Amino acid sequence: MPQKIILNINGKEESVAVEPDSMLLYALRDNLGLRGPKFGCGLAQCGACTVVMDGNAIRSCVTPVSGVGTSKVTTLEGLGSIDNPHPLQKAFIEEQAAQCGYCINGMIMAAKSLLDQKKRPSRDDIKQALDGNLCRCGTHMRIVRAIESYAL
Incomplete structure (x- = not known):
């Protein structure tokens, strides 16, 4: 019930x-x-x-x-809206990190958690934080670059 x-x-x-x-x-x-x-x-x-x-x-x-x-x-x-996206969301847009977009929610939220805990993560830190998120389109490098550009 x-x-x-x-x-x-x-x-x-x-x-x-x-x-x-x-x-x-x-x-x-x-x-x-x-x-x-x-x-x-x-x-x-x-x-x-x-x-x-x-x-x-x-x-x-x-x-x-x-x-x-x-x-x-x-x-x-x-995090943000269409009219006022969070800077991390903007980085994903600018890097064209989404292809089909299905995984992007998980990628952004995993990245947000990482970045809240570690302001300047290494590329290995980023890859480890995203390790459990699957992307079938193959935009992994764009996703990593988007997170790196936000963290700079």
Whole structure:
């Protein structure tokens, strides 16, 4: 039976009526209309559903809503908007890092978590932070360059 659960999403308290064991991804997309996180694999293997929770990149497709508690969750929409993108999002645009764009949510959110913890990451740091995110289009080098240009 659905329960009313309060989540801190993008700096605002949001109420969702969901089963406690439902995954955060579905609450974000279906209940709150946030389309940044994508469903890719449902097994925490591709990274398309990545959000930042209390500063750490996590997979929302395997995170139960009941496990979020008072944690602060940031989605792609919480970084910037079409009219006012976050500088990291601008770097991805300028580097033309997206081809199909399906992986970009996960890449940006993993990068955001890394950059919040380490202001000047090395190329190896960046690659390690993105290691669990899959991109089938092959724009990996553009993605790495976008993150490097933002970190400069």
